[in-house]
Amino acid sequence: MKDPEILRAQHRERYHADPLLFAAPGRVNLIGEHTDYAEGFVMPAAIDFATLAAISPRSDGQVVLYAENFGEERAYTASSLPNTATGHWSDYPLGVLAILAGEGYTIPPLSLSLWGDVPLGSGLSSSASVEVATATAVLGLIGATIPGPRLARLCQRAENEFVGANCGIMDQFISANGQADHALLLDCRDLSFQLVPIPTDVALVIANTMVKHSVAGAGYTSRRASVEEACAILATHRPEIKFLRDATVADLAAWGHEIPPESLKRARHVITENDRTVAAAAALNSGDLKTLGRLMHEAHVSYSQDFEASCVEADTMVDLAQNLPGLLGARLTGGGFGGCTINLVEKDKASAFAASLGRLYQQATGITPEIHICHASDGAHAISSRLA
Ligand code: ADP
Ligand code: MG
Numbered sequence: 001m002k003d004p005e006i007l008r009a010q011h012r013e014r015y016h017a018d019p020l021l022f023a024a025p026g027r028v029n030l031i032g033e034h035t036d037y038a039e040g041f042v043m044p045a046a047i048d049f050a051t052l053a054a055i056s057p058r059s060d061g062q063v064v065l066y067a068e069n070f071g072e073e074r075a076y077t078a079s080s081l082p083n084t085a086t087g088h089w090s091d092y093p094l095g096v097l098a099i100l101a102g103e104g105y106t107i108p109p110l111s112l113s114l115w116g117d118v119p120l121g122s123g124l125s126s127s128a129s130v131e132v133a134t135a136t137a138v139l140g141l142i143g144a145t146i147p148g149p150r151l152a153r154l155c156q157r158a159e160n161e162f163v164g165a166n167c168g169i170m171d172q173f174i175s176a177n178g179q180a181d182h183a184l185l186l187d188c189r190d191l192s193f194q195l196v197p198i199p200t201d202v203a204l205v206i207a208n209t210m211v212k213h214s215v216a217g218a219g220y221t222s223r224r225a226s227v228e229e230a231c232a233i234l235a236t237h238r239p240e241i242k243f244l245r246d247a248t249v250a251d252l253a254a255w256g257h258e259i260p261p262e263s264l265k266r267a268r269h270v271i272t273e274n275d276r277t278v279a280a281a282a283a284l285n286s287g288d289l290k291t292l293g294r295l296m297h298e299a300h301v302s303y304s305q306d307f308e309a310s311c312v313e314a315d316t317m318v319d320l321a322q323n324l325p326g327l328l329g330a331r332l333t334g335g336g337f338g339g340c341t342i343n344l345v346e347k348d349k350a351s352a353f354a355a356s357l358g359r360l361y362q363q364a365t366g367i368t369p370e371i372h373i374c375h376a377s378d379g380a381h382a383i384s385s386r387l388a
Contacts, residue, residue: 041278053136096158128172244267296330
């Protein structure tokens, strides 16, 4: 990660004020894809890519946002901040300010510099890291605290209600609540969670297919619609099924014939993925990495064939990993239709694994991937929380 002191110096030079510094990480989901909005389970880990936020007070009544990544500034009047999105990066921090204001926090005049090394739009949740970094920074500036789970909800609302992206709770939750060397099993129904240690000899190798499919947004929306359709049909038989979290493989066996074939496949992915995620947490907890790897592989096949949210490149990346020394499990991670694969790899073999996977993928697709050896990291935190 970039040295926060560089961001501090740039912020100071631009705004002639010494800032507070905060960080909020991106994340990788080990297992549990498209289960969050079904009120099911997910098991992400925060990673050592993050958005850094430098924040300082102003005396001119303005809220000034600066994105180091884009070299771009936006300025607003603190007392009348925008309440609609414009399709610009500023939507993410503005959304957080709007939600915090709606919760009764007064947003003071401030300068906020953001810089991040979470790859944008690659399924590692740069957007949640921007939201959580912004929220943490603003709360730090005004001297308020909000517990991590509630902070995550507020940031999710910023993305749902202001930005207009229909995401679940996972990304913001892990960015706010992650812990170093741990994955986090989250019950998206009641936000109860369990930290699950990742053995120190296991590396998280994240391989970016470099593919971003334009269908991703539409694909996400249509998958959600299919899942809801299947759920509504199952609920006619068992009214206690409010979300697919409440449904079982036995329900599908009994009434699946009433569900249109495509929705049936989507639902089968969600229901079996939920079971796999709980089983994967148990396997990780007991150090049974072989079972964890098998569950990750089954999750990928389900995501690719039943949910049809993979793509040729991601399937290739997962297939190529299978025969490489050190692999414990591989699958496409994130919302789908491109992005990154997550590979759990024995740490002492991770470098060789990454090099071989990169070469094989390049040969197979003609695309040079970006491959990162990551570690499970802490969630949002202050780097320096007192003005000098
Ligand atoms: P991801 O999977 O990375 O979350 P999204 O499309 O949800 O992809 O969010 C990416 C968007 O988040 C970017 O287009 C940009 O608007 C915003 N964003 C991410 N990182 C930064 C950053 N460091 N500074 C400003 N905006 C950012
Ligand atoms: Mg996002």
